Amino acid sequence: MSDWSLILYCGFVTFLTRFSMIALLKKEMFNDRVREVLSYVPTAIFPAIIFPAIFLDNTGSIQIEDNPKILAAFIATCIGVFTRNIIATIFSGLASYWFLIFVV
Amino acid sequence: MKTNFQVFSKGIIDVSPFMIPVVPFGLIFGILSIDIGFSPLATMGMSLIIFGGASQIILLQLFSGGASSFIIISSVGAVNSRHLLYGAVVSEHVSDLKLIWKIVISYFLIDQAFALSNEYFKKNKDRNKYFHLIGGGVTCWIIWQSSTFLGIILGEAIPEKLGLSFAVPLTFLALLVNDFRKFINIVVIITSGFVSTLGYNYIPYKAYVIVAALTGLIVAFILTKKLKNYE
Numbered sequence: 001m002s003d004w005s006l007i008l009y010c011g012f013v014t015f016l017t018r019f020s021m022i023a024l025l026k027k028e029m030f031n032d033r034v035r036e037v038l039s040y041v042p043t044a045i046f047p048a049i050i051f052p053a054i055f056l057d058n059t060g061s062i063q064i065e066d067n068p069k070i071l072a073a074f075i076a077t078c079i080g081v082f083t084r085n086i087i088a089t090i091f092s093g094l095a096s097y098w099f100l101i102f103v104v
Numbered sequence: 105m106k107t108n109f110q111v112f113s114k115g116i117i118d119v120s121p122f123m124i125p126v127v128p129f130g131l132i133f134g135i136l137s138i139d140i141g142f143s144p145l146a147t148m149g150m151s152l153i154i155f156g157g158a159s160q161i162i163l164l165q166l167f168s169g170g171a172s173s174f175i176i177i178s179s180v181g182a183v184n185s186r187h188l189l190y191g192a193v194v195s196e197h198v199s200d201l202k203l204i205w206k207i208v209i210s211y212f213l214i215d216q217a218f219a220l221s222n223e224y225f226k227k228n229k230d231r232n233k234y235f236h237l238i239g240g241g242v243t244c245w246i247i248w249q250s251s252t253f254l255g256i257i258l259g260e261a262i263p264e265k266l267g268l269s270f271a272v273p274l275t276f277l278a279l280l281v282n283d284f285r286k287f288i289n290i291v292v293i294i295t296s297g298f299v300s301t302l303g304y305n306y307i308p309y310k311a312y313v314i315v316a317a318l319t320g321l322i323v324a325f326i327l328t329k330k331l332k333n334y335e
Contacts, residue, residue: 001173003146009173010163011153013181019210021191022198037325041186043283043292044320046158046276048313049165051297052304053273060305069270076274080281086125089278090132090271097270 068100108235115221115239122216123247125278129157130248132271134255135262136161139269140168144256151252155211155245158279159183165272166313179313190218197225198234209234212241288327296320 001009054073057063064070076093083089106114130151137147142164150160159180166176190213198209217240224236262268283289300316307315 003142004149006163006167006173006176007146007149007153009177010150010159010180011155013177014154014156014159014184014187015210017181017184017187018191018213019207021188022195022206022210022213023203025192025195035189036328037321038186038189040289040292040321040324040328041182041189041317042158042279043289044296044324045183045313045317046280047293047297047320048300048316049162050273050276050280051301052312053165053270055301056304062301069273072270073273073277076277077281077284080278081284084281086278086281087128089281090128090274093274093277094268094271097267101267 068097068104072097072100105230105232108232111230111232111235112239112242114224115217115236115241116243118220118224118236119216119240119243122220123244126157126216126244126247127251129275130251131255131258132268132275133157133160133164134252134257135259135268136164136255136272138256138259139262140164144260147256147259148249148252151249154180155248156180156184156214157248158276161272161275162313168269175311175313182314182317186215187213190215193222194218194225194237201234205234209237209241212238212245214241214244217241217244288324288331291327292320292324295323 050073054069055062055064055067057067072093075096076089079085079092080089133151134147137150138144142150150163154160154163162179162183163176166179171179191210194209194213198206201209217237220240221234221237225233228236280289280293283293296316296319299319300312303312303315
């Protein structure tokens with residue numbers, strides 16, 4: 001599939017997630033229970049992106065020793081939980097990562 | 105009743121403070137997309153056509169890992185499935201509008217604009233209240249497109265060995281910072297992270313994202329139910 005058709009399909013799917021409920025919704029479909037479980041969607045999806053990107057090396061094998069990304073991510077998490085600030089989280093993680101690979 | 109323009113402006117003012125984190129997010133997206141090998145035009149196209157930050161970064165992450173188109177498209181759909189909920193909430197406020205307005209509002213239905221307009225809708229019952237959502241959405245649109253553009257320019261100047269791809273997991277980590285204070289969320293995070301890391305090599309077609317997310321949701325479903333039973 002070409003880059004552009006991939007982008008168009010992704011755009012179409014994204015638009016559908018925004019439009020379908022506005023266009024079709026019957027209110028009784030969404031009760032509080034469904035709403036509650038759906039509120040965990042980001043919590044369930046984001047770690048599936050985060051963890052492999054931290055714990056796996058370029059070949060896809062698990063790398064625990066000699067992996068600066070683990071410590072950097074841990075520092076970023078602590079800063080994030082403490083400050084609740086998106087920018088502080090990203091930059092503390094990047095700064096510790098650079099410190100670990102370039103200085104230490 | 106306020107004029108359409110006044111409501112639109114109120115939307116812009118309300119959403120503005122929440123645009124500060126959008127700028128580095130857009131920059132990172134633009135830089136990474138160029139780093140991975142997308143053309144500047146395709147990078148701009150993603151921001152214009154998809155207009156959803158988290159899903160665009162996931163597209164990059166999976167694309168660079170060699171995932172199939174089917175997995176990329178379904179992962180983008182899965183990440184954006186939260187919009188179903190936003191649409192469900194907004195639908196009762198826009199049900200009387202013409203189809204064309206529903207399409208416009210859908211395109212601008214993003215996290216920050218939804219959150220703030222939802223509050224506005226609760227307090228205001230005027231017929232033109234939906235201009236608030238459009239005001240917030242347009243503001244975010246302008247910030248997202250211009251920071252993507254800036255990222256594209258920077259991306260062509262930044263060396264690869266800086267390891268900027270590590271900004272991807274960090275960005276998602278930043279979106280989860282409030283979750284680390286809640287017990288169920290921590291369990292869901294660990295479950296999903298565990299399944300995805302261990303399943304990375306064994307789940308075919310890079311479907312580990314969806315499998316891990318569904319496992320996490322099942323855990324959330326069970327835990328929220330159990331917790332209710334104890335109350």
